[in-house]
Amino acid sequence: MTHADIAIIGAGIAGASLAAMIGDRARVVLIEGESQPGYHSTGRSAAFWSESYGGPSVQPLTTASRPWLEDNGFLHPRGCVHIADAQGRPALDDLAAEMADCGVAHEWMDRAALETAIPGLRSEFTLGLTEPTCRDIDVGGLHGDFIARARRAGTNLLTDAEVTDIARADGGWRIGTRAGPVSSRIVVNAAGAWASRISALAGASAIGIQPYRRTIAQLTTDPAMAPDMPLVMDALGRFYFKPEEGGRLWLSPHDETPVEPHDVAPEELDVAIAIDRF
Ligand SMILES: Cc1cc2nc3c(=O)[nH]c(=O)nc-3n(C[C@H](O)[C@H](O)[C@H](O)COP(=O)(O)OP(=O)(O)OC[C@H]3O[C@@H](n4cnc5c(N)ncnc54)[C@H](O)[C@@H]3O)c2cc1C
Numbered sequence: 001m002t003h004a005d006i007a008i009i010g011a012g013i014a015g016a017s018l019a020a021m022i023g024d025r026a027r028v029v030l031i032e033g034e035s036q037p038g039y040h041s042t043g044r045s046a047a048f049w050s051e052s053y054g055g056p057s058v059q060p061l062t063t064a065s066r067p068w069l070e071d072n073g074f075l076h077p078r079g080c081v082h083i084a085d086a087q088g089r090p091a092l093d094d095l096a097a098e099m100a101d102c103g104v105a106h107e108w109m110d111r112a113a114l115e116t117a118i119p120g121l122r123s124e125f126t127l128g129l130t131e132p133t134c135r136d137i138d139v140g141g142l143h144g145d146f147i148a149r150a151r152r153a154g155t156n157l158l159t160d161a162e163v164t165d166i167a168r169a170d171g172g173w174r175i176g177t178r179a180g181p182v183s184s185r186i187v188v189n190a191a192g193a194w195a196s197r198i199s200a201l202a203g204a205s206a207i208g209i210q211p212y213r214r215t216i217a218q219l220t221t222d223p224a225m226a227p228d229m230p231l232v233m234d235a236l237g238r239f240y241f242k243p244e245e246g247g248r249l250w251l252s253p254h255d256e257t258p259v260e261p262h263d264v265a266p267e268e269l270d271v272a273i274a275i276d277r278f
Helices: 012-024 057-071 089-102 113-119 141-152 194-202 271-276
Strands: 002-009 028-031 075-077 080-084 105-109 125-132 136-138 156-158 163-169 171-178 182-189 217-220 232-234 240-243 248-254
Touching: 012 028, 012 141, 057 075, 057 182, 075 232, 080 089, 089 105, 089 125, 089 232, 105 113, 105 232, 113 141, 141 156, 163 194, 182 194, 182 271
Parallel strands: 002 028, 002 182, 028 156, 080 232
Antiparallel strands: 075 136, 080 125, 105 125, 163 171, 171 182, 217 248, 232 240, 240 248
16 A cells, blocks of 8 residues: 555646645655556647637636746747638637737738748738747656656656545545555546546546547648748637647647547548648
8 A cells, every 4th residue: 555645646747747846745646547657648739838828717827837937948939820811810800809918929910921931821811910929848858857856856656557446545535546555635636638537436526627639640741841930820720730840740620529538549630631721
């Protein structure tokens, strides 16, 4: 039996960052079902840091995170251009108003400026909005740093330890895992897409977290995208793309498809349709 004050279930960015911050103030056990932490959403992110993304409950947190991330070297220059065709114009106006409300820097771009920034962009995209503070975020480095900080602070990381049952015991909790049982005073649910399942195992009221699938295709193009090209986002949320190392391009159809939590293996994507959009 492993004993802890606080058991955190899930070693993605949420669980790892919490363990890093509280690891020296309590006996913490970080429980991960996979053989390595960061295997699911955290390891599959498009890795951009944007102050205009996520809506009013997320945006202030993103803005507040910037000094720490920057001081510790986890943000790198990228920039973002939001683009609109005639249909997307009202959405771009709304975005500009939101950015102004939140104090996020932005500037309008005409077609000529768009052509320079995004060579080959289809002619119907005539208006753009820059978001110069948008950055690439080193997700692997950040997550690895949190895991290392947590370990240095004494956190016990259990891998291959899928949680199978949770029950009240001795005023705390007894957590059954595939790596053996854990007893803990407090349980933190950081299980990402599986959060509702974990709360159900503990007999807690449903918290109703719905997982959504987001697809990314990795492409090579001829000619290759310039490595310093900005992240390009369609104002209507139909796609985004950004250059990656080695002349590759990451393209997402910006899908949000409700799914049951599962290991999202690459699935067939109609790439031709996605590419035709830009
Ligand atoms: C394609 C894609 C692109 C994205 N792009 C961006 C982006 O550019 N910028 C951005 O900020 N965000 C992006 N995100 C979102 C971001 O990746 C997630 O918000 C973040 O990684 C969620 O972290 P998490 O720790 O909550 O979840 P996860 O990383 O999924 O961690 C949850 C962990 O819990 C573990 N777990 C689950 N059930 C159990 C169990 N029963 N027992 C033990 N362990 C369990 C899982 O194995 C997993 O490791 C993107 C997401 C996707 C999918």
